[in-house]
Amino acid sequence: MTKKPITKNIDHFFRGAFSVDIVLITFHNQSLKLLLQKKKDLPIKEEWGLPGNLIDPNEDTNSAIDNLLLSLIGRNDIYKKQLRTFSELNRHPLGRIITFAYYGLIAFEEVKHINSPDLKWIPIKNPPSLSLDHNHILKEVFKRFQKGLLRHPNVFHLLPQKFILSDIISIYEQSFNQKMDLPNFRKLILKSGLVEPLGENNKGDKSFGRPAELFRYVKSEDKRKLKDKINFRFYA
Amino acid sequence: MTKKPITKNIDHFFRGAFSVDIVLITFHNQSLKLLLQKKKDLPIKEEWGLPGNLIDPNEDTNSAIDNLLLSLIGRNDIYKKQLRTFSELNRHPLGRIITFAYYGLIAFEEVKHINSPDLKWIPIKNPPSLSLDHNHILKEVFKRFQKGLLRHPNVFHLLPQKFILSDIISIYEQSFNQKMDLPNFRKLILKSGLVEPLGENNKGDKSFGRPAELFRYVKSEDKRKLKDKINFRFYA
DNA sequence: TTAACTTAGTGTACAAGTTACACTTAATTT
DNA sequence: AAATTAAGTGTAACTTGTACACTAAGTTAA
Numbered sequence: 001m002t003k004k005p006i007t008k009n010i011d012h013f014f015r016g017a018f019s020v021d022i023v024l025i026t027f028h029n030q031s032l033k034l035l036l037q038k039k040k041d042l043p044i045k046e047e048w049g050l051p052g053n054l055i056d057p058n059e060d061t062n063s064a065i066d067n068l069l070l071s072l073i074g075r076n077d078i079y080k081k082q083l084r085t086f087s088e089l090n091r092h093p094l095g096r097i098i099t100f101a102y103y104g105l106i107a108f109e110e111v112k113h114i115n116s117p118d119l120k121w122i123p124i125k126n127p128p129s130l131s132l133d134h135n136h137i138l139k140e141v142f143k144r145f146q147k148g149l150l151r152h153p154n155v156f157h158l159l160p161q162k163f164i165l166s167d168i169i170s171i172y173e174q175s176f177n178q179k180m181d182l183p184n185f186r187k188l189i190l191k192s193g194l195v196e197p198l199g200e201n202n203k204g205d206k207s208f209g210r211p212a213e214l215f216r217y218v219k220s221e222d223k224r225k226l227k228d229k230i231n232f233r234f235y236a
Numbered sequence: 237m238t239k240k241p242i243t244k245n246i247d248h249f250f251r252g253a254f255s256v257d258i259v260l261i262t263f264h265n266q267s268l269k270l271l272l273q274k275k276k277d278l279p280i281k282e283e284w285g286l287p288g289n290l291i292d293p294n295e296d297t298n299s300a301i302d303n304l305l306l307s308l309i310g311r312n313d314i315y316k317k318q319l320r321t322f323s324e325l326n327r328h329p330l331g332r333i334i335t336f337a338y339y340g341l342i343a344f345e346e347v348k349h350i351n352s353p354d355l356k357w358i359p360i361k362n363p364p365s366l367s368l369d370h371n372h373i374l375k376e377v378f379k380r381f382q383k384g385l386l387r388h389p390n391v392f393h394l395l396p397q398k399f400i401l402s403d404i405i406s407i408y409e410q411s412f413n414q415k416m417d418l419p420n421f422r423k424l425i426l427k428s429g430l431v432e433p434l435g436e437n438n439k440g441d442k443s444f445g446r447p448a449e450l451f452r453y454v455k456s457e458d459k460r461k462l463k464d465k466i467n468f469r470f471y472a
Numbered sequence: 473t474t475a476a477c478t479t480a481g482t483g484t485a486c487a488a489g490t491t492a493c494a495c496t497t498a499a500t501t502t
Numbered sequence: 503a504a505a506t507t508a509a510g511t512g513t514a515a516c517t518t519g520t521a522c523a524c525t526a527a528g529t530t531a532a
Contacts, residue, residue: 012290013331017248018323054248057332060325085321085336087254089296095249096293098334100321166480184520186481201480208529209479402509420491422510437509444500445508 016096020064021052021134022080023101023141024072026121027158028108030170033121034138035072035114039131049131050138051119052099061100069104072119073111079157080104083144091133103141105157149175153194156217164202164212165189193220252332256300257288257370258316259337259377260308262357263394264344266406269357270374271308271350275367285367286374287355288335297336305340308355309347315393316340319380327369339377341393385411389430392453400438400448401425429456
């Protein structure tokens with residue numbers, strides 16, 4: 001059998017570049033926050049955008065995102081997930097640049113020092129208009145963030161080691177812009193076996209109202225997904 | 237303000253190519269089937285693989301998948317969805333080729349004529365070993381197919397206009413490799429309002445047992461997702 | 473110092489959904 | 503005509519979800 005020439009396919013190769021962009025989310029002061037970077041070294045007007053970086057031709061996306069995180073927040077051992085690719089032909093003025101969008105979650109404690117003129121935590125509600133197609137990317141990624149909250153115990157990545165139950169509720173209420181019934185929510189969370197009371201309370205930390213018990217997250221032996229343990233009735 | 241040179245970024249541009257690959261699924265004879273193509277014009281040994289095509293540099297993925305479907309089954313107006321991108325550095329012997337994986341669903345009626353030495357419907361259980369990383373792609377895409385079945389009324393894309401309820405059950409049982417309780421399943425489906433009895437039965441079509449009622453799919457005015465109407469208790 | 477307020481946490485009764493399985497019906501096969 | 507097969511109905515026991523009233527423990531303000 002004679003091998004066919006493969007030059008037919010070669011026509012389809014062309015010059016392109018890849019980047020990783022991250023939607024990094026944290027929770028502070030009853031409010032979800034997003035890390036934004038001021039973009040100025042691109043041939044576009046100075047604007048805020050999602051932190052990102054171009055990928056080296058022989059680098060894979062995982063090491064690219066690790067390097068990006070290291071340069072942004074000084075660590076890369078946080079919860080992160082690759083979502084979809086944005087590949088529209090004219091999304092970038094420099095040429096065909098395909099971006100891999102990630103999202104990451106981190107407790108505010110770990111990143112509260114980050115606050116410079118070019119890198120800021122911005123409330124995720126009503127973010128400023130972003131550069132390129134980053135508004136679009138943010139919107140899509142936020143939807144995936146929501147889904148993640150419903151299916152996996154991702155809230156805990158946004159909380160400190162010791163947390164109170166109403167912070168969990170607050171994150172869900174904010175993420176879905178919907179009020180929840182606190183008594184019933186407590187029962188669900190407690191029954192799920194995902195949290196364990198520590199026998200301490202947060203008396204010192206707050207101004208009024210009854211002090212709240214502190215809890216910690218327990219990784220469950222139980223392999224069912226969050227949605228099978230806790231039935232959130234406000235699927236987005 | 238002086239504009240910075242942008243040459244710094246140009247280093248990251250390199251030669252690459254894109255392709256679309258499709259996992260096309262149908263249902264026939266109580267069995268889920270997958271469309272596979274014999275690969276021979278690649279510098280790899282003759283093997284079965286997912287149907288796919290390289291993308292023209294100025295073509296977007298949607299038109300690429302439409303053209304692919306047209307050449308495979310003669311039409312492109314079927315249910316299809318873009319899933320993730322496979323971009324590992326050495327996934328293809330011809331160079332850095334990034335593939336956009338799609339899946340599509342179609343009723344067997346529409347594609348029963350397809351059967352040539354190079355293009356066949358193969359039972360999705362125990363498929364042959366596929367070329368390149370197509371085993372991996374298939375596995376990932378199949379998971380998404382499963383999720384789609386739980387969240388959206390996708391079964392109906394696999395069924396003819398007139399169908400019987402036990403075909404729906406059969407597709408779910410096969411997809412999740414799990415036996416379901418027929419009486420309870422009927423109640424769920426009927427209550428969902430997704431199907432409507434036609435007042436006909438399938439007496440002619442079968443060998444024994446009581447003839448089954450024929451139903452048709454009714455697009456629901458109700459915007460809730462399938463999972464909120466029907467709670468499948470075998471989440472994968 | 474005490475009444476009002478604020479947030480945390482418990483209890484409960486009712487409604488709704490899930491599950492298991494017995495039973496009936498309508499056909500074919502032997 | 504009895505056995506077999508598959509479709510379809512009914513229901514009782516159980517599990518979950520929902521809506522709130524109520525109790526508890528602190529702070530604020532008169």
